[in-house]
Amino acid sequence: MDNTNKIKHLYARAGFGLRVADMQRVKGLTVKHAVEGFFTSSTEIKPLTVVTNNTNYRDAAKADSLTKKMFMQQQRQLERDLNITWVNQMSMSEAQLREKMTLFWHNHFACRTQNAFYAQQLNNIQRTNALGNFKTLLLAVSKSPAMLQFLNNQQNKKGHPNENFARELMELFTIGRGNYTEQDVKESARAFTGWGFDNDGEFVERKVLHDEGQKHFLGKTGAFTGEDIINTLLERKETARFICTKLYKYLVNETPDMANVTAMANVFYSSAYDITKLLKFVFTADWFYADKNTGNLIKAPVDFIVGLNRQFYIDYKNPDVIMQFERALGQVLFYPPNVAGWPGGKSWIDSSSLMFRLKIPSTVLNDGVIDFKGKADPEDEAFLAMNVNKRKAVNTQVQTQPNWDKFLTGIPANISKATVAGVILAPALNANLMAIVNRATNIRSMVIELVSTPEYQLY
Amino acid sequence: MKRRDFLKSTTLASGAFLIPSFLKPLEAMASGQLTGYKNLVIIQLSGGNDGLNTIVPYGNDIYYQKRNTIAIKQPDIIKLNDMQGLNPNLSSLKEIYDQGWMSVINSVGYPNPDRSHFRSMDIWQTGSESNQFLTTGWIGRYLDANCAINKDPYTAVEVDDTLSLAMKGAKMKGIAVQNPAKLYQSTREPFFKELVNEHDAAHLSEDNLGYLYKTMIETSSSANYIQQTSKTYNTTAQYPQSAFAGQLKSVAKFINSGLKTRVYYVSLSGFDTHTQQQNQQGRQLKIYGDAVAAFLKDLKQTGKLDDTLVMTFSEFGRRVEQNASNGTDHGTANNVMIFGGKLNKAGIYNNAPNLSALDNGDLKYEVDFRDVYATLLDKWLNVNNSQILNKNFAGLNFV
Numbered sequence: 001m002d003n004t005n006k007i008k009h010l011y012a013r014a015g016f017g018l019r020v021a022d023m024q025r026v027k028g029l030t031v032k033h034a035v036e037g038f039f040t041s042s043t044e045i046k047p048l049t050v051v052t053n054n055t056n057y058r059d060a061a062k063a064d065s066l067t068k069k070m071f072m073q074q075q076r077q078l079e080r081d082l083n084i085t086w087v088n089q090m091s092m093s094e095a096q097l098r099e100k101m102t103l104f105w106h107n108h109f110a111c112r113t114q115n116a117f118y119a120q121q122l123n124n125i126q127r128t129n130a131l132g133n134f135k136t137l138l139l140a141v142s143k144s145p146a147m148l149q150f151l152n153n154q155q156n157k158k159g160h161p162n163e164n165f166a167r168e169l170m171e172l173f174t175i176g177r178g179n180y181t182e183q184d185v186k187e188s189a190r191a192f193t194g195w196g197f198d199n200d201g202e203f204v205e206r207k208v209l210h211d212e213g214q215k216h217f218l219g220k221t222g223a224f225t226g227e228d229i230i231n232t233l234l235e236r237k238e239t240a241r242f243i244c245t246k247l248y249k250y251l252v253n254e255t256p257d258m259a260n261v262t263a264m265a266n267v268f269y270s271s272a273y274d275i276t277k278l279l280k281f282v283f284t285a286d287w288f289y290a291d292k293n294t295g296n297l298i299k300a301p302v303d304f305i306v307g308l309n310r311q312f313y314i315d316y317k318n319p320d321v322i323m324q325f326e327r328a329l330g331q332v333l334f335y336p337p338n339v340a341g342w343p344g345g346k347s348w349i350d351s352s353s354l355m356f357r358l359k360i361p362s363t364v365l366n367d368g369v370i371d372f373k374g375k376a377d378p379e380d381e382a383f384l385a386m387n388v389n390k391r392k393a394v395n396t397q398v399q400t401q402p403n404w405d406k407f408l409t410g411i412p413a414n415i416s417k418a419t420v421a422g423v424i425l426a427p428a429l430n431a432n433l434m435a436i437v438n439r440a441t442n443i444r445s446m447v448i449e450l451v452s453t454p455e456y457q458l459y
Numbered sequence: 460m461k462r463r464d465f466l467k468s469t470t471l472a473s474g475a476f477l478i479p480s481f482l483k484p485l486e487a488m489a490s491g492q493l494t495g496y497k498n499l500v501i502i503q504l505s506g507g508n509d510g511l512n513t514i515v516p517y518g519n520d521i522y523y524q525k526r527n528t529i530a531i532k533q534p535d536i537i538k539l540n541d542m543q544g545l546n547p548n549l550s551s552l553k554e555i556y557d558q559g560w561m562s563v564i565n566s567v568g569y570p571n572p573d574r575s576h577f578r579s580m581d582i583w584q585t586g587s588e589s590n591q592f593l594t595t596g597w598i599g600r601y602l603d604a605n606c607a608i609n610k611d612p613y614t615a616v617e618v619d620d621t622l623s624l625a626m627k628g629a630k631m632k633g634i635a636v637q638n639p640a641k642l643y644q645s646t647r648e649p650f651f652k653e654l655v656n657e658h659d660a661a662h663l664s665e666d667n668l669g670y671l672y673k674t675m676i677e678t679s680s681s682a683n684y685i686q687q688t689s690k691t692y693n694t695t696a697q698y699p700q701s702a703f704a705g706q707l708k709s710v711a712k713f714i715n716s717g718l719k720t721r722v723y724y725v726s727l728s729g730f731d732t733h734t735q736q737q738n739q740q741g742r743q744l745k746i747y748g749d750a751v752a753a754f755l756k757d758l759k760q761t762g763k764l765d766d767t768l769v770m771t772f773s774e775f776g777r778r779v780e781q782n783a784s785n786g787t788d789h790g791t792a793n794n795v796m797i798f799g800g801k802l803n804k805a806g807i808y809n810n811a812p813n814l815s816a817l818d819n820g821d822l823k824y825e826v827d828f829r830d831v832y833a834t835l836l837d838k839w840l841n842v843n844n845s846q847i848l849n850k851n852f853a854g855l856n857f858v
Contacts, residue, residue: 343594350622351678352635370650454671
């Protein structure tokens, strides 16, 4: 693989794609420099600040039905604002790696809450620690009101343990199934008794509710606290392996290569769970750039939407359209299907979601029209005529404005159409794609065709 | 031959030029060889329908004690037996019940119930344990298990814009069709047709790219098949004006036109009635009951009722005691309603819910929802339930 393709691959996986306009800038970079660049531009931590204060649910619950209704409406509005703000941040921010990893942790520590303030707080914990230390991240997540509430630790009390948090901590957040027993779940649940949060959304250890007795956990015995349990879990190398397997599926290949995962787990474990060290190891490994690991992952809906926004500088006059796309494609941020997160891969694709994916790019870029330059079947003339009439209607609905000038003027001089196509699409250009490129009379219609292909779903 | 007849006789063949033959070797065969073709129609009531105000246990005083302001008054109830009766908004179903086309299974749920809408819906749609996370739906796994015979997405059709998790398997998924003509149009985009026609074989061999092309090809072929088949049928039966009735009308049209679909899926939402329940739930139940009655009568008229089974569920029932806002909060076990022309046991299937032995204010489940699924899988879809549900369930005998 040549250097340009390596850098394109890095941008696709470590961020939300290489802009055509950035081709010239990255051309002379070595992989090592490009990787460093990702970390440097992700140094800044820009938290989401959409929700400014915490609304007290208990007061709202006591209110009359009209106030309640207004309250619920306000919460929905805040959730929407939070979602759209994050999509915009992923699309515009230069801290691409930080946002990409925030999205990974958003799915790893999948959580739902009706309280938009808590949702934002958890998202900011995930962003702040996205490239930091996994232990710090895990502790902060475990102590966040959103997670405490979601996994019922607020109800986990001495004498009446609630096992939900302890179970998911092991099954989904750290060592994974097969590495603990039901008894370990029961014992560790007791260690987390009393962990909760107060009305201001601050973590509290409610001493009177904490079970101070002896617990037997993963072969150890002691009067363990929640932090002790987390430490014990991190001492287990299975935890490093579990996280690395998941990250490998996210960044490299859906089918884990055990040798590569083991190498990652060694780096992660011996660095005491340093996420930056782990990522640098992955992005500079030769196998990361192997042919079988490129252009083969199915974009998550958010990757797909953000990638389009980023490449074409799309301005949504009606931001609700972003949420409609998320819904149609099956990934609404802050609304994972369950605590296990979105399953990803092929599960993103069914008949309807694929048709939406094939149609959305031309909808946001060209009022729903794909300027077809191939030979149209005579039967299709009616379809083509109808489509022209529809143009206006599509624009009224989606109200998007791509910045074609910026996209087109960003294309480096003296560059071939095929090179532009090679940046837009991750898989290699086969004969059919080359036919699209060769027959195109202008870049704009070529690009619209390319982003309307199954190949564009991959990265 | 008239063009229309030509289309009719080649409905299956007409999609065939779009696809390489090795993908569809059984397609032509399947049309003639499936005898006793049975459909399952699943109706999901989203939001947690209050089962106690749907099939009302009017013969139990506790019901009236716990529901001071929202209990359905005795004279308004359409009595089914001396314990339970229909909410008056379900009056259309009385006739259906009297025909022996309806069965009510009480107290359906699962161990360690979850009161969150999305989690409990997830459990119902995937058929999982309450502490287990499955990424495939139970109908999806049925498609996977059965894909040697029925390998087209239209084997399971959801009348909606997007596809529910219930319909997604690991290898196969159903298809979402809100409007067959519109879906068909979207696949007719000349550029897409070219992609479908001119992809090379190498595309299909690659893992994810192959899957994308395969899905695209199957969507084109299924959209074409569904449109060409269903447009030949003209619905004469009368349906109410609601959107939900429109969805059931589409299902009936699909069934009546002879679409080779085994499972249909439709949803009706608006059942999360924390406040002012009576009007809100009443309105939704009326939409539901009127539409279902029209649907069943339509199928009776066309001779398809005996080949159709309808199951209605909701992700949970509601608490026995009402709340302070004339509504009800999230609960647990609930009733499941079954409709069909050939029920083995019509009427009230089992005992009315026990309102005195509650679990922290909630009904205790008596029938596992997977026993209902197992019955449908074993006796209606002819597939061993343990293959789909990951362990064997004994099932019930309503069919």
